[in-house]
Amino acid sequence: MFVGSRLSTVLLVLAAMIVLWYVATTITGLVGPARLPQPLEVWQSFVAIATDGYGNGRLHQHVLHSLKLVAMGFTVAVCVGVPLGLWMGHSRRAEALINPTFLLLRPIPPLAWIPLAIVWLGLGDAAKILVIFVAAFVPSVINSYTGVRNIDKPVLEAARMLGIRRFSFVREVLVPGSLPMIFTGLRLSLQASWTTLVAAELIGALYGLGSILNQAAQDIYPAMIMVAMIFVGICGATTTWLLGQVEARAMPWRHERALQ
């Protein structure tokens, strides 16, 4: 019931926005076509890129390419960042060792890495993956670290009292205890991945949603810009939703209702 009514609310709001858009651009002409394209134009651009292609490829090729870069950068960042954050949270020595470097690197915006990434790895995908990695890495580390620090001290003491050691401690205490914050980190990392991807693809990319934006800007083709923007939104929302599904399954204890 709840899910159904929420979905219908979302659809209703979307429909209202499109109607408003239609009224503003097509019916009344309040917003001129140079500023905001009409819904019909955007639809036609969508059909054009989906069937005939635009900027070196068809829509699904661009989308898949962007998805692939995000998936790779995000996955590597998470696989390195989460364990590093957990380690820093658990061991004072690791924190003392890593934190100074981390504090220094942290304020550098991921986009500032683009020039260096290009110098190191050229204009290809590798440079873009590196930039996405840098952007996604930081929230993964920080939130995993905070996750460990947020575990109730008595719970950690109880684990020591029970004689829980090493592997079992990491797997059954440290990780599940930090999991809520780890997932907060993953969500922020994913968001950062998409933001950075588009920026990275604006520079010298053959495929990808960012390259469509770049190409359409050069062609002064606002309707195509909107198609690309909408698909960035759809991709970001879909991957975030997927992550939410994983999160719910990973922490069943948070979703069971109270008894009695």
Place this chain on the structure above:
Amino acid sequence: MSAIEFKDVCRTFRRDGKDLLILDRINLTVADKEFVAIVGPSGCGKTTCMRMAAGLEFPSTGTVSVSGKQVIEPGPDRAVVFQQFALFPWKSVHENIDFGLRAKGLPETERQKIIAHYIGLMNLKGYESAFPHQLSGGMQQRVAIARAYALDPEALLMDEPFGALDAQTRVVMQEELVKLARKNPRTVLFITHAVEEAVYLADRVVIMTSRPGKVKEILDIKSVRETENWDQHQKIEDVMDLASFVHLRSRIWKSLREEHAGDH
């Protein structure tokens, strides 16, 4: 052999560059299978005593030993029941009790037998697969007590285990702990600030002074309880009405009251 022994234990904390004496030459022995409660004004270091027996803190001078071995780290031979339960929120009731048994390396069949036994004893039947947050505070503390008893420890260390519970639940838990302790005698060190609770549960009550904590006096409850036969009464309020109980309680009260007066 004495199960828990504090020998000339002092504990200082460093605060604002000054050494603050928290515990002053504590000498206390808890005999095997004896239930000893420590009462004292807040800040007197009674919890620190328990934590030193657990191996979660250490004396500045002196030694704490359990079953003749000096305590150097926490371990399942000294099971702790924490005031805030300290269950693993991501583990079910069954898994919470099982966790320590697995760490001890007990075989599956034996673990299942032990868990079933304590689930029955602590009235947790039907809740085996529930997560802690689905249970009331009283039930969560029952799980924590079951987890501690299931370890079959040489000493049970309880730090105001009923302090976080509402009054009604606390009474029920006190009655259940008495039943458990009489049926299943263990060495228990029980920290509380509730005088009635100490008199009702313990064989001996240790009264501590305010900071720096010293052992002020030790009262023998067990001999009174046995000669007056408290255990024939099922309900805590019936025991609490007995003249012998009232007498002991007011004695401890007066002793503690002197400590509070000393504060000002």
